[in-house]
Amino acid sequence: MDDFRYLPGVTTLKLDEKACIGCGMCLAVCPHGVFVINERTAKVIDRDGCMECGACATNCPVNALSVDPGVGCAAYIIQSWIKGKENASCGDGGCC
Ligand code: SF4
Numbered sequence: 001m002d003d004f005r006y007l008p009g010v011t012t013l014k015l016d017e018k019a020c021i022g023c024g025m026c027l028a029v030c031p032h033g034v035f036v037i038n039e040r041t042a043k044v045i046d047r048d049g050c051m052e053c054g055a056c057a058t059n060c061p062v063n064a065l066s067v068d069p070g071v072g073c074a075a076y077i078i079q080s081w082i083k084g085k086e087n088a089s090c091g092d093g094g095c096c
């Protein structure tokens, strides 16, 4: 899904490069190729590819990553328009 694009500039993904130990776990679990490892540190190379699934933050062993899962999920936003925010969820749209 390298061509996946969500709304530009909305992801809550944050990477603390100083905390990163370069283990590569975020590369392994990210479904959209958001990261590379460069000089033993993760780098975000495709921020707008992030759909806030939360896998990278969940699996980072040193908590160098944070993201608010679902906040930027397309399914969540569409559902929030239709059903209201309290009834919307990210997982129902099959994107994650
Ligand atoms: S939240 Fe999901 S899509 Fe976004 S960078 Fe992390 S693993 Fe990739």
Ligand code: SF4
Pocket: 015, 019, 020, 021, 022, 023, 024, 025, 026, 027, 041, 042, 056, 059, 060, 061, 062, 063, 064, 065
């Ligand atoms: S999972 Fe965490 S420590 Fe490992 S490369 Fe990614 S950001 Fe760095």
